Amino acid sequence: xxxxxxxxxxxxxxxxxxxxxxxxxxxxxxxxxxxxxxxxxxxxxxxxxxxxxxxxxxxxxxxxxxxxxxxxxxxxxxxxxxxxxxxxxxxxxxxxxxxxxxxxxxxxxxxxxxxxxxxxxxxxxxxxxxxxxxxxxxxxxxxxxxxxxxxxxxxxxxxxxxxxxxxxxxxxxxxxxxxxxxxxxxxxxxxxxxx
Numbered sequence: 763x764x765x766x767x768x769x770x771x772x773x774x775x776x777x778x779x780x781x782x783x784x785x786x787x788x789x790x791x792x793x794x795x796x797x798x799x800x801x802x803x804x805x806x807x808x809x810x811x812x813x814x815x816x817x818x819x820x821x822x823x824x825x826x827x828x829x830x831x832x833x834x835x836x837x838x839x840x841x842x843x844x845x846x847x848x849x850x851x852x853x854x855x856x857x858x859x860x861x862x863x864x865x866x867x868x869x870x871x872x873x874x875x876x877x878x879x880x881x882x883x884x885x886x887x888x889x890x891x892x893x894x895x896x897x898x899x900x901x902x903x904x905x906x907x908x909x910x911x912x913x914x915x916x917x918x919x920x921x922x923x924x925x926x927x928x929x930x931x932x933x934x935x936x937x938x939x940x941x942x943x944x945x946x947x948x949x950x951x952x953x954x955x956x957x
Contacts, residue, residue, distance in 0.1 A: 802834045806925060809834065812844075813931070813954035822946035824850040828954075830874070838878045846870050846892060850944045854897030862902040866895035868944050870908070882920070886931055888913045894944050909942045911935045913950065927956045 812829040826849070832842025848868040855861035874888035890911045898905045917931035931952045938948035 802837055807834045808832070809840070809842075809925075809956055811929075811954055811956035813929075813952040815848075815950065815952045817946055820946040821853040822850065822944060823852075824848045824868075824944055828872070828952070830872075832874070832876075839876070840878075841873070841875045844872045844874065844888075846872060846890060848892070848944055850894070852944070856897065856899050859901070862897065864895055864897065864904055866904075868892050868894045878919075882918055883916065884919060884929075885916050886913070886933065887915075888933075892944060894942065896942060907942065909939065909944070910937055911943065911945075912937045917952075919956065925957065929954050929956060 809832050810830070811832075812827060814825075814827055816825040817823055826847055828844050828846045830842050830844035832840045834840045846869065849865075850868050851863060851865045853861050853863050870890060870892035872888050872890035874886065877885045879885060890913065891908050892911070893906055894909050895904050895906050897903075913933040913935050915931060915933035917929050919927045919929045921927040931954070933950045933952070935943065935945065935948045935950060938945070
């Protein structure tokens with residue numbers, strides 16, 4: 763049978779209390795650290811950037827630029843606005859008619875949302891509407907029309923310096939229209955910079 767002296771019991775109780783106090787202090791420090799990490803410093807909430815895109819294959823060739831401005835609500839979630847400009851060369855063909863080429867400036871705007879999965883990966887969605895020049899079906903006449911696009915996809919961010927990074931985004935346009943969309947495919951790949 764084991765006997766415990768009062769001094770041994772008090773040593774154990776004191777050791778347990780010290781351990782609990784230290785553990786609670788460490789957990790409070792952990793909570794404070796997480797709270798600091800969950801907020802974005804005021805000077806880094808607004809960000810700027812842009813994308814470049816091009817396609818030289820198929821019947822729709824283009825080069826474009828898309829400046830953007832966004833707001834970081836949390837370190838993981840951001841939303842923003844952007845403008846899009848494309849110089850497009852497309853070939854149109856209608857039944858019973860010869861094909862003809864249209865070279866035009868196409869422009870519009872977009873709103874986007876991003877969720878950072880980790881430091882290097884993000885999920886991206888956006889709604890874009892572009893004013894495009896299309897073949898009208900009457901000879902080589904054209905008409906302009908606003909064409910919507912809804913993109914979903916993901917990207918990778920490669921940080922450099924303190925507040926900047928390069929990104930590559932792969933998107934799928936669920937509203938892609940082979941005739942109206944300036945992009946030759948529902949798949950769009952963009953490369954850009956975030957500041």
